Structure formats: structure tokens, C-alpha cells
Amino acid sequence: MANLKEVRNRIASVNTTMQITSAMKMVSAAKLKKAQDNILQLRPYANKLKSIIQNVSAGLDISENIYARQNDQAKNILIIPISSNRGLAGAFNSNVQKKLNETILNIQNKYPSVTVSVLPIGKKITEYSRKRKLNILNLENIKVDLFELSEKPKFENAALVADAVLKLFLDKKLDAIYLVYNQFKNPAVQISLMEEFLPIRKSEEIQQTTIDYIFEPNRDYIVNELIPQALKTQLFKALLDSNASEHGARMTAMHKATDNAKELIRTLKIDYNKARQAAITKEILEIVAGAEALKS
Numbered sequence: 001m002a003n004l005k006e007v008r009n010r011i012a013s014v015n016t017t018m019q020i021t022s023a024m025k026m027v028s029a030a031k032l033k034k035a036q037d038n039i040l041q042l043r044p045y046a047n048k049l050k051s052i053i054q055n056v057s058a059g060l061d062i063s064e065n066i067y068a069r070q071n072d073q074a075k076n077i078l079i080i081p082i083s084s085n086r087g088l089a090g091a092f093n094s095n096v097q098k099k100l101n102e103t104i105l106n107i108q109n110k111y112p113s114v115t116v117s118v119l120p121i122g123k124k125i126t127e128y129s130r131k132r133k134l135n136i137l138n139l140e141n142i143k144v145d146l147f148e149l150s151e152k153p154k155f156e157n158a159a160l161v162a163d164a165v166l167k168l169f170l171d172k173k174l175d176a177i178y179l180v181y182n183q184f185k186n187p188a189v190q191i192s193l194m195e196e197f198l199p200i201r202k203s204e205e206i207q208q209t210t211i212d213y214i215f216e217p218n219r220d221y222i223v224n225e226l227i228p229q230a231l232k233t234q235l236f237k238a239l240l241d242s243n244a245s246e247h248g249a250r251m252t253a254m255h256k257a258t259d260n261a262k263e264l265i266r267t268l269k270i271d272y273n274k275a276r277q278a279a280i281t282k283e284i285l286e287i288v289a290g291a292e293a294l295k296s
Contacts, residue, residue: 018261025254032247074175082181083122092249122150153239187248
């Protein structure tokens with residue numbers, strides 16, 4: 001059994017770790033409240049706007065809607081994975097990595113000669129992409145810190161990134177764009193998603209129907225103004241989802257770590273008391289044995 005000093009040092013070390021995990025849990029809980037409010041307020045608007053755009057696209061010809069351009073032999077596809085800048089968030093970042101690998105594999109199976117590029121948002125997924133030597137897209141002339149965008153999502157910055165990739169799609173340098181991120185469900189549950197960003201496809205509910213819309217002011221305005229705005233909102237929603245998921249995952253992970261530290265301290269204290277009792281018993285036996293030796 002370890003001596004008393006070693007056990008005391010171990011208890012002190014675990015206690016310090018528990019204080020750190022408890023503080024991180026409280027910080028994440030405070031940040032989660034704001035992040036959760038942001039995504040829950042934006043999600044209904046973003047989902048409804050996406051549905052409207054899909055419905056409108058159903059009433060437009062491919063020649064009228066440049067954002068619905070599809071290519072059965074896609075050559076260049078972009079994936080935008082979103083992660084956190086820091087770890088200690090359980091399986092949050094590893095789930096994004098797994099979903100990214102799964103998406104790349106599915107695309108390569110569907111389009112054998114495709115070139116897959118990634119635009120990682122967040123430090124962890126950027127490091128992973130470099131480690132795997134993935135083809136990282138370099139957005140030139142865009143003054144947006146993608147690490148900061150992951151930690152502090154702002155619509156104006158998300159709009160700049162969306163504009164850059166939209167331009168590549170309209171210039172036919174990209175045939176499709178996908179988003180990979182964690183969707184926030186509750187603080188303990190995050191769902192890894194692969195979401196198609198471009199091209200815009202018709203909603204499944206209206207695939208078999210013909211819809212004739214009256215456009216006001218005109219079709220060109222809808223295509224050139226409303227659809228890009230909807231796509232920017234879709235990217236911003238993914239960033240807010242990821243941000244809320246990160247804080248929820250970290251809070252849950254730190255809560256479990258704190259509980260584990262408490263249990264470990266309880267076990268170590270039992271071991272310490274046993275070692276202390278054994279040491280006391282040993283000293284008593286030595287004293288008794290010494291007294292008996294003096295008598296004899």
C-alpha cells in the first residue's frame with residue numbers, strides 16, 4: 001500500500017483538478033445559456049426561410065435559378081466542417097471528424113473522379129485536416145478569422161464566408177457545397193449532421209406537384225437577393241448550432257469529470273485512512289513488543 005505522503009499528494013492533486021473541472025463546468029453553463037437562446041430563436045426563422053426557398057425553387061426553371069444548378073458528374077465539391085477551438089468537450093470534435101470522413105467517403109463513392117476540398121472552421125478541425133493532408137481551400141481576399149468565427153459567430157462574418165463560396169459556385173469552380181457540424185438538441189445531446197448547402201434542391205414534399213408563384217417584385221430580385229440571404233442565414237445557423245453544442249458538450253463532460261474526481265477522492269481517503277490505521281497499529285505493536293522485551 002502506498003505510504004501516507006503519496007496518498008496525501010494524490011488527494012491534493014485530484015482535488016485541484018476537481019476545482020478546475022467544476023469552474024469550467026460553471027463557465028460553460030453560463031455561456032451555454034446565451035448560445036442556446038441564440039440558436040433557439042434563429043432556428044425556426046432559418047428553417048422556414050429554407051423551406052420557402054425550396055418551394056420557390058420548385059416554381060423556377062434551372063435556367064432561372066442559378067443556385068439550383070446541378071451536375072451529375074461533379075468534379076469539385078467543397079465541405080465546410082465546423083468544430084471548436086478548444087478540447088475538453090467530450091466527443092464533440094471527434095464526432096465532427098467522423099462525420100467529415102464519412103461524407104468524403106460517400107462523395108468519392110458517388111463521384112469517383114471528384115476533387116474534394118474542405119474549408120475548416122475551428123482550430124481542432126483545421127489541425128485534423130492538416131494532419132490528414134486534406135485539400136484545404138484558401139479563401140483569398142477575405143478578412144475573416146475562421147477560428148474566431150467558430151468561437152464567436154457573427155452574422156456579418158458568416159455572410160462574408162458565404163459570399164466567397166457562393167462566388168466560387170456561381171463561377172462553376174464548385175459543383176456542390178456541404179456543411180458538417182453538430183446540431184444542438186439539449187446540453188447532453190448533440191447530433192452530427194451533414195447538410196447540403198448548394199445546390200438548392202426542391203423540397204421532398206413538393207417533388208410531385210407543380211407550383212406557380214406570383215413573384216413580387218420579380219423573379220430576378222428573388223434569385224439575386226432573397227436566396228443568397230437565405231444561404232447566409234443557413235451558414236450562420238450551423239455556426240450557432242455548433243457553438244451551443246460545444247458549450248453543452250463541455251458542460252456535460254466537465255460535470256462527469258467533477259463527479260469522477262469526487263468519487264476518486266472518496267476512494268483515496270478510504271485508502272489514506274486504512275494506511276494511517278495500519279501505521280498506527282504497527283507503531284502500537286512495536287511499542288508493546290519493546291515493553292515486553294524490557295520486562296523480560
